Amino acid sequence: MTADQGDGGDQADGGDQAAVLIDGIGRLVTNDPTLGTGLLGVLGNAWVVVRAGSVEAVGTGTAPSADRRIDVAGRCVLPGFVDSHSHLVFAGDRADEFAARMAGSPYAAGGIRTTVAATGAASTADLRSRSAALLAEVYRAGTTTIEIKSGYGLTSTDEARLLGVAAELTTETTFLGAHVVPPEFDGRADHYVELVCTEMLAAAAPHARWIDAFCEQGAFDADQCRAVLLAGRDAGLGMRLHANQLGHGPGVKLAVELGCASADHCTYLSDVDIEALVGGATVATFLPATDFSTRQPYPDARRLLDAGGVAALATNCNPGSSFTTSMSFCIALAVREMRMTIDEAIWSATAGGAAALRRSDIGRLVVGARGDLAVLETTNPIDLVYRPGVPLIHATIVGGEPFR
Numbered sequence: 001m002t003a004d005q006g007d008g009g010d011q012a013d014g015g016d017q018a019a020v021l022i023d024g025i026g027r028l029v030t031n032d033p034t035l036g037t038g039l040l041g042v043l044g045n046a047w048v049v050v051r052a053g054s055v056e057a058v059g060t061g062t063a064p065s066a067d068r069r070i071d072v073a074g075r076c077v078l079p080g081f082v083d084s085h086s087h088l089v090f091a092g093d094r095a096d097e098f099a100a101r102m103a104g105s106p107y108a109a110g111g112i113r114t115t116v117a118a119t120g121a122a123s124t125a126d127l128r129s130r131s132a133a134l135l136a137e138v139y140r141a142g143t144t145t146i147e148i149k150s151g152y153g154l155t156s157t158d159e160a161r162l163l164g165v166a167a168e169l170t171t172e173t174t175f176l177g178a179h180v181v182p183p184e185f186d187g188r189a190d191h192y193v194e195l196v197c198t199e200m201l202a203a204a205a206p207h208a209r210w211i212d213a214f215c216e217q218g219a220f221d222a223d224q225c226r227a228v229l230l231a232g233r234d235a236g237l238g239m240r241l242h243a244n245q246l247g248h249g250p251g252v253k254l255a256v257e258l259g260c261a262s263a264d265h266c267t268y269l270s271d272v273d274i275e276a277l278v279g280g281a282t283v284a285t286f287l288p289a290t291d292f293s294t295r296q297p298y299p300d301a302r303r304l305l306d307a308g309g310v311a312a313l314a315t316n317c318n319p320g321s322s323f324t325t326s327m328s329f330c331i332a333l334a335v336r337e338m339r340m341t342i343d344e345a346i347w348s349a350t351a352g353g354a355a356a357l358r359r360s361d362i363g364r365l366v367v368g369a370r371g372d373l374a375v376l377e378t379t380n381p382i383d384l385v386y387r388p389g390v391p392l393i394h395a396t397i398v399g400g401e402p403f404r
Contacts, residue, residue: 017051017052018051018066018067018068019049019050019051019056019066019067019068020049020050020051020066020067020068020069020070020371020400020401021047021048021049021063021064021065021066021068021069021070022047022048022049022050022069022070022072022077022373022397022400023046023047023048023063023069023070023071023072024047024071024072024073024074024075025043025045025046025047025048025072025074025075025076025077026044026045026072026074026075026076026379027042027043027044027046027076027077027379027380027381028042028043028044028046028048028058028076028077028365029041029042029076029077029078029079029346029350029365029381030042030043030058030079030364030365030366031079031347031350031351031363031364031365031366032364032365032366035058035366038343039343039344039347040343040346040347040381043058043060044060045060045061046058046059046060046077047059047060047063047064048077048365048371048373049064049066050371050397050399050400051400053370053371053399053400054361054368054369054370054371054399055365055366055367055368055369055370055371056367057367058365058366058367070397070402072375072394072395074379075375075376075377075378075379075394076375076376076378076379076380076381077365077373077374077375077376078142078346078350078373078374078376078381079350079351079362079363079364079365079369079372079373079374080142080143080144080145080350080362080372080373080374080396080397080398081141081142081143081144081145081327081349081350081353081374082143082144082145082146082312082349082350082351082352082353082354082356082357082359082362082363083138083143083145083146083147083314083315083317083325083327083353084147084172084262084285084312084314084353084354084356084357085147085149085262085264085285085287085314085315085316085356086146086147086148086149086314086315086316086317086318086325087148087149087151087152087176087316087317087318088131088134088135088138088146088148088166088169088317089119089127089130089131089148089150089152089162089165089166089169090115090118090119090127090130090131090152090318090319091115091118091119091121091122091126091127091130091152092114092115092117092118092119092122092319093319093323094111094114094115094319094320097111097114097320098293098320098323101293101294101295102295107246107294107295107296107321108218111320111321112151112152112179112180112320113180113182113183114320115152115318115319115320116152116153116154116180116182119152119153119158119162120152120153120155120158124161124164124165127161127162127165128165128168131148131165131166131169132169134317134325135169137325138317138325139396139398139403140393140396140403141325141326141327141328141393142327142328142374142376142393142396143325143327143374143396144362144370144372144373144374144396144397144398145170145172145353145354145357145359145362145363145372146169146170146172147170147172147173147174147210147314147357148166148169148170148172148173148174149166149173149174149175149176149179149212150162150163150166150173150174150175150176150177150179150204150208151176151177151179151180151212151214152179153177154177154179154180154182155182155200156195156199156200156202156203156204157203159175159177159200159203159204160203160204160206160207163175163204163207163208164207166207167207171209172209172210172357173207173208173209173210174208174209174210174211174212174240175201175204175205175207175208175210175211175212175232175237176211176212176213176214177195177196177200177201177204177228178193178196178212178213178214178219178220178224178225178228179213179214179219180214180218180219181219181220189220189224190224193220193224193227193228196228196231197227197228197231198231201231201232201235202235205232205235205236205237208237209237209238210232210237210238210239210240210261211228211229211231211232211233211235211237211238211239211240212239212240212241212242212264213225213228213229213241213242214242215241215242215243215244215249215250215251215254216242216245216246216247216249216251217246217247217249218246219242221250222249222250222251222254225241225251225254226254226258229241229258229260230258233258238261238358239255239258239259239260239261240255240260240261240262240263240264240356241254241255241258241260241262241263241264242264242265243255243263243264243265243266244263244265244266244267244268244269244273245265245267245268245290245296246267246268246296247268248268248270249268251263252266252269252273252276252277252282252284253272253273253276255282256276256277256279256280256281256282257276259280259281259282260282261282261283261356261357261358262282262283262284262285262312262356262357263277263282263283263284263285264285264287264314264316265285265286265287265290265299265316266284266285266286266299266304267291267296267297267298267299268297268299269284269299269300269303269304274303274304274307274309275307277304277309277310278304278307278308278309283310283311283312283352283355283356284301284304284309284310284311284312285311285312285313285314285352285353285356286299286301286311286312286313286314286334286338286348287313287314287315287316287322287330288313288330288333288334288337288338289315289316289322289324289326289329289330289333290316290321290322291333291337292322292333292337293321293322293323293324294321298333298337298338299338300338300339301334301338301339301340301344302338302339302340305340305344310352310355311340311344311348311352312348312349312352312353312355312356313327313330313331313334313345313348313349313352313353314327314330314353314356315327315329315330327349328384328388328392328393329388329389330349331345331346331349331384331385332384332385332388332389334348334349335385336385336388342381342382342384342385345385346381346384350363350364351363351364370399371397371398371399371400372397372398372399373396373397374393374395374396374397375393375394375395375396375397376392376393376394377391377392377393377394378392
C-alpha cells in the first residue's frame with residue numbers, strides 16, 4: 001500500500017464501493033466541534049462508515065449495517081496524522097554528526113552536503129527500497145498523509161530523480177532545489193539560484209506540487225528565496241518556506257508576504273513575525289523533533305496560539321536533524337516543550353497539517369473526508385503525551401482499509 005491510491009493524493013482506491021463500518025469506538029476525534037465536544041469534536045460510543053475511500057457517515061449509538069465491519073473494541077480513534085514536512089527520499093545516514101552534536105558540536109546547515117553526496121551515489125532502486133521501507137514505518141506510526149521534499153540532488157537530473165521516487169509514494173511532493181548551495185557553486189550562490197529557477201525547475205516541476213527554499217544563514221537569503229518561490233509559483237507550484245530555524249530572520253515575513261501555505265520550523269518568532277502570521281494565511285509548521293535532535297531552543301507555540309495563529313506539527317524526517325517518523329513523539333514534545341495543550345497538539349498533527357497542505361479532505365473525520373484513521377491502543381488520546389515513547393498505534397486505516 002502506498003500513500004496515494006487514487007486522484008487527489010494519498011487516496012484509497014475508489015473502485016471498491018463496499019461500505020466499511022468501523023465501530024466499537026470508545027472515543028472518536030472528528031476535529032469538528034459541531035459534531036462533538038471541545039476543539040477536537042470528540043464523540044463517545046461512535047462509529048464511522050467509509051465507502052470508496054471516503055467517510056459516508058459518522059454517528060453514535062447503534063451502528064448501521066455495512067458490507068464489512070472493523071470492531072476496534074472500545075479504543076480511541078483519531079484522524080490519521082498529517083505529516084506536512086519530511087525529506088523521506090535519501091541515502092546514507094549522519095549518525096556520526098548526531099553523536100558529535102550530542103557531545104557539543106552545533107548544528108549547521110552545511111551538513112546537508114553529506115547526504116547530497118550519499119544520495120547522488122545511490123541507485124534509483126536503492127532509493128526506492130529505502131523510501132518505501134520508511135513509508136511503511138510512517139504508516140505504522142499512524143500517519144496517513146505525508147509530504148516529501150527533494151533537496152538531496154542539487155542537479156537538474158537528481159532533483160527530478162528524487163521527486164520521481166517521491167511521487168510514487170505521495171502526491172504531496174515538494175521541489176527543494178534551494179536546500180543548500182552545492183560545493184561547485186561556492187561563492188556563486190546567485191548563479192546556483194538562477195539554475196534552480198530555470199533548468200532545474202523545468203525538470204522538477206512535472207513531479208512536484210510545491211516549491212520550497214531554505215531561508216537561513218548558510219543557505220539562502222531572502223532575495224534568493226523570493227526569486228525561487230516566485231519562479232515556482234509562475235510554473236504552477238504552491239509555495240512553502242523553511243524559515244527562522246537557526247535564528248531570527250526574514251523568512252516568516254517573506255512566507256506571509258508571498259502567501260506561502262506554510263512557514264516551517266519557526267523556532268525563532270518575533271512579535272512582528274507572529275503579527276504577520278496571524279494577519280495572513282500562512283500556517284506555522286513546528287518541527288519539535290528537529291529542536292530535540294539539534295539541541296536548539298523549542299518554539300514558544302503558546303505565544304502564536306494565544307495571538308490567534310494557526311499551527312501544524314510535522315516530523316521533518318531526515319537523516320541529519322530529525323531522523324524520526326513518529327508524529328506521536330512530536331505531539332509529546334509540543335506539549336512538554338512548546339506549551340501546547342494536548343488537544344492543540346493533536347489538532348496540529350492532524351487538521352493543522354492538512355491546513356499546511358491546503359487540504360480539506362484529510363485531518364478530519366467528517367462526511368466527505370477521506371477514511372483515514374489512526375486507532376490507538378488506549379481509550380484516551382492523553383496517553384500520547386502521558387505515556388511518551390510507548391507504541392500506542394494499534395492500527396492504521398487508509399481509505400477504510402487497514403494498513404498491513
